[in-house]
Amino acid sequence: MSDAVLSQFKQEVVEEKKVSDKKIKVGIIGTGWIAESHLYSYLNQPDVEIIAAADLIPGKAEKKMKQFGIEGARCYLNHKDMIDNEPDLDVVSVCTYNTQHAEPTIYALEHGIHVLLEKPFTVTLDEAVEIMKAEKKSGCVLSIGFQPRFDGNMQMIKKIVESGELGEIYYIQTGGGRRRGIPGSTFIEKSTGGIGALGDIGCYSLDMVLNAIGYPKPLTVSGYTSAFFGQNPKYNGADAARFTVDDFGAAFVRLEGGIILDFRIAWAMHVDTPGDTIIFGKEGALRIPSTDCWNGSVGGEMTLYHDICGKQTETKIPLVRSEGSLFDQKIRSFLDAAMNGGTAPVPSSQIIYNQAIIDGINKSSELGREVEIKIPEI
Numbered sequence: 001m002s003d004a005v006l007s008q009f010k011q012e013v014v015e016e017k018k019v020s021d022k023k024i025k026v027g028i029i030g031t032g033w034i035a036e037s038h039l040y041s042y043l044n045q046p047d048v049e050i051i052a053a054a055d056l057i058p059g060k061a062e063k064k065m066k067q068f069g070i071e072g073a074r075c076y077l078n079h080k081d082m083i084d085n086e087p088d089l090d091v092v093s094v095c096t097y098n099t100q101h102a103e104p105t106i107y108a109l110e111h112g113i114h115v116l117l118e119k120p121f122t123v124t125l126d127e128a129v130e131i132m133k134a135e136k137k138s139g140c141v142l143s144i145g146f147q148p149r150f151d152g153n154m155q156m157i158k159k160i161v162e163s164g165e166l167g168e169i170y171y172i173q174t175g176g177g178r179r180r181g182i183p184g185s186t187f188i189e190k191s192t193g194g195i196g197a198l199g200d201i202g203c204y205s206l207d208m209v210l211n212a213i214g215y216p217k218p219l220t221v222s223g224y225t226s227a228f229f230g231q232n233p234k235y236n237g238a239d240a241a242r243f244t245v246d247d248f249g250a251a252f253v254r255l256e257g258g259i260i261l262d263f264r265i266a267w268a269m270h271v272d273t274p275g276d277t278i279i280f281g282k283e284g285a286l287r288i289p290s291t292d293c294w295n296g297s298v299g300g301e302m303t304l305y306h307d308i309c310g311k312q313t314e315t316k317i318p319l320v321r322s323e324g325s326l327f328d329q330k331i332r333s334f335l336d337a338a339m340n341g342g343t344a345p346v347p348s349s350q351i352i353y354n355q356a357i358i359d360g361i362n363k364s365s366e367l368g369r370e371v372e373i374k375i376p377e378i
């Protein structure tokens, strides 16, 4: 082989190394509780540098950076200051409370920054639509933080539906909750949480089944919400005085394709579970045991009910142990999509339907009647 050919080859190797050496510049907006999981996972990535953080509470971002040993990260008092002063940012994690999901996400997208936005998508459908408009205009990647998507059991539910074992799906009962499990902090006030159990754990349980069946469009919702536990000092102590969101939500939802979704979610109730998730198909049914703390996981071995050669048969689906951290996978898949021009692992085009149902439940509950879901053109 001639020297000319060999040196060409060397050149290629050097250039390839240069590209892989580039660190992805990350900023964190909101340095509260969930930001810690983001920080742990970003620090597990070899190609990431956390260059900035912002929190409304003076000193909070600085304290968090110190706690995680992140030296040199610049700290700011809000998302605007951070984004205006950090032109090198590639991506941000939006870890703010729910009522502050839309504003920082839109601002980041408008500045050409990819966004990993914590769940729930937003508080209202209108906010979700505004975010999607900004996303479309920016061409950036926006992924919503549903880490249960990476759980092997969740993926098995989708595989079972897609395999055709259940036949055509016509009815789903889903939801979950806790006998007593009302959070405190920023989750329970309208000004910060915006929505209660619906947004905290309801969005997960909706995602489990809607993702499995390919996220059909919701058409109508008859919804109900209440706050009998959250607002009662007997069950919620001193927090009852500032509790202004829902602690229970239920709904009857019609989805495109004639599918009925029967849904309920609770932070507190006088029973341990409002029932397992059950997916009814024309050829089979799947029972997914609920957990006593709806954290986006499957509560036990699933059962597939079907007829085999005319015999009513029940097949147990063993639980799958997930490989590695779900949070690391949520972060890595977002980074890969953002840096390689890929599609979002949990796209807004799906989660808009999740948000539309939550929004529909609130509107229907307020009006005391069924509402039609109208999602504007984006």
Ligand SMILES: NC(=O)c1ccc[n+]([C@@H]2O[C@H](COP(=O)([O-])OP(=O)(O)OC[C@H]3O[C@@H](n4cnc5c(N)ncnc54)[C@H](O)[C@@H]3O)[C@@H](O)[C@H]2O)c1
Residues within 6 Å of the ligand: 029, 030, 031, 032, 033, 034, 035, 054, 055, 056, 057, 060, 077, 078, 079, 095, 096, 097, 098, 100, 104, 118, 119, 120, 145, 146, 147, 185, 186, 199, 200
């Ligand atoms: N994926 C999960 O497993 C998971 C778990 C818990 C919470 N969450 C979600 O994460 C979000 C945050 O929850 P949390 O428990 O960390 O809340 P938190 O109240 O502990 O933290 C939110 C922080 O955001 C800051 N903030 C608000 N607006 C800001 C802005 N514009 N600029 C800078 N900082 C701002 C607040 O000062 C606060 O410190 C919520 O939406 C919640 O639903 C997700």
